[in-house]
Amino acid sequence: MLKKLKLRPLIILLVCLVVALSLLITDILISQHVTKTIKEDKEEKAKMIARIVAKDDIVRQGLMVEEQALDIQSYAADVLETTDVLFIVVMDMEGIRKSHPNEENIGRPFEGGDELEVLAGKESTSISQGTLVTSLRTFTPVYDDQENQIGAVAVGISLDRLEESVLASHGKLLIGSLLGLITGIIGAILIAAYIKRTLYGLEPFAIAKILQERDTMLQSVHEGIIAVDKEARIVLVNKSALAIFQKAGLKGNPVGMKVNEYMPSSRLDNVLATGTPELDEELEINGLSCLVNRVPLQVDGQIVGAISTFRDKTEVDLLAEQLTGVKSYAEALRAQSHEFMNKLQVILGMVRLKNYDELVGFINETVQNRHKEIGVVTTNIENPVLSGFILGKLSYARESGVELTIQTETKIPETFSSDTIHELITILGNLIDNAIEAVKNSDRKKVDVTLSLKEDTLTILVEDTGSGIGDMVLKNIFSKGYSTKGPNRGYGLFLLKKSVDKLGGTVVVDTFQNKGTTFQIDIPYRGEQR
Structure with a gap:
């Protein structure tokens, strides 16, 4: 019954009981003392x-x-x-x-x-x-x-x-006790109203329910969550965070510990000091790579703590790889469908004009080119995600009016690490997109991509016939946010360089004014033995 009793009457009842009991005991003790004093x-x-x-x-x-x-x-x-x-x-x-x-x-x-x-x-x-x-x-x-x-x-x-005489003194005590009780009731009402305002009008059982629901939600979230107070002491860690910590070799429950003592690389202390969020950054925890967001917690304009959400980057990369592969296949199918409809229109026109000799030649040429294009990619690149991604880029280039050729000097086998495929997609995607964009205004719109694997080193060569890159721009092309194409640009080559560095590779840029640009990427690549 008390569990469902509202806060205001509960506080008033408890305060009144305490005051009444205190006054009763005081009245008894004082009455005995007064009686004894009067008698003496x-x-x-x-x-x-x-x-x-x-x-x-x-x-x-x-x-x-x-x-x-x-x-x-x-x-x-x-x-x-x-x-x-x-x-x-x-x-x-x-x-x-x-x-x-x-x-x-x-x-x-x-x-x-x-x-x-x-x-x-x-x-x-x-x-x-x-x-x-x-x-x-x-x-x-x-x-x-x-x-x-x-x-x-x-x-x-x-x-x-x-x-x-005793009764007269006792009467005065009763009046004083009654005034005290009335004062206690008024004080209880004021305290109850103040506490109710402080708790935003919520009742205790409602607060308990909200806390249980919030805790259940926090524990159910797949991302790891860790929160610290303004002293950088850990106050909350959910199950997913504990699982990631254990995977990284961090043992025990860190609640109550200083965050730098448990996880020195968290940077939550920096967020507390600066009040600036840090979004979509990588965090290394004993060799385990995580994707992290860090945000300060503010109440009435004051920083009272910070919270960080993070997830194993392997899972993120795998998901991105799957999504990229699906998107690439979808783009390839869409482009092929559009191209096929155009060719059907050509075939229909030739049939109506009864140009059967030209029709046979057109069909043979189309079949041979298509077989050659798809065969090169699917035969020599064994990873379906990477091959699907490249087919999508071929379709994208045709729609953009750019001649894109893919050459593989050797077979590119599956790799042991899914992280490598994800980084390769980042590298190839940014290189091909930049190259296509670079030749859009050129007389000759051509981009050549060459892949070769020798002695566990994968070489990626991307050549375009664009206008080249100026010396001033060349110095800053890998800087984050640097671009000559307007705001909210300048991230492609920054991400490319980051992926190359992560794989332990190198990037070399050769550019010639009005003749084009060549990017050469060399990265370690170990394929599966078959």
Whole structure:
């Protein structure tokens, strides 16, 4: 039931219970203390009155001289009138009263049985009932000038009056407690409202549900996620991240550790310091290559942490390779379909004109060229993704009006590493695209691509008949974002150089003004043995 109780009434209820319990315990303790204090105060007051009366000469003379005994009653009545005690009784050593509020009791023995101790010379206090109501009694002995006891004085305080004093004090305590309870309720309402605003109006069970859902979502994400606080201490790691860490040889749960102690290459501390996101970058974790995004976490304009998402680059490369192959095949099929329709139109025209000799020659030439083109690629390049990619580029070149030739001086077998094929596609794609673009405005639109494999070294030679590359441009062609073709360009050759460096290869550029450009790429390449 408490689990579903809303936050505001729950806080008000708990605060009120705590305040009420605290006030109740305080009230009980203070009431006991006040009752004890009032009793002691009244007792001390009665004792002082008794001592004063016991030392008065009228009382002592009245106890020693019988003729002066009547003066005791008059004196005691005067004292009783000026105090709020119940009675003042003076008695001799036989316990015979010499004074009493009720004069009829003068000359009679003191009642209650609690006077024996004072007649023995000791002060005492007791609660007893005599001829009047039950009272608190204080007894003090009376001595003559030679310190011989000649009587005693009893001063009584009504217990009803004592109870009235206690109740009056207790009433004030109750008023104070009630005011405290009201203040506690108001404070509870204000605190509940403040907490509710702080929690964006959400109830505890709603917050718990959101946390469970968020945690489930984070753990279900295929990408690895790691988050740090503003002190660069790891506060969150999901299952995928732990799996990647274990794959890279990092053991244990890093939550609570400094990120640089667990993974020095994370660069999350740099994101915390600069507040600048780092997107789509590579990260090496003990030799395992990952694709990483790093973003600072900000609340009210203040950086409170940073989060990084990453994924094994092998999986990304494999997916990119598959997507590239599918796209290349689709592009090749589209271009071939378009080209086939054009040739069907030519054949239909020749049939209608009954130019059968020319028709036979056209068909034979088309079949031979197509067989030669496809045969060279599919026969000599054994990787289907790479061959499909090149066929797509052949179709793209024909659509662009560019003559693209593919030559393979040796067979290019499958490779052990899928990463190599991915990087090759990046290299070939950027080289061929740049070459096609370079010859679009040339009189002779020709691009030649030659592949050869010798002694585990793959050589890629791409030659175009474009206008060449100027010396100033040549110095910066591999710089990221550098381009003479407008904004948002200049990434192709940068990625090409990055892929070549990753494979441990080299790139050489020969360019001649108005004659063309040649790119030669040499990279290590180990094919599968068949």
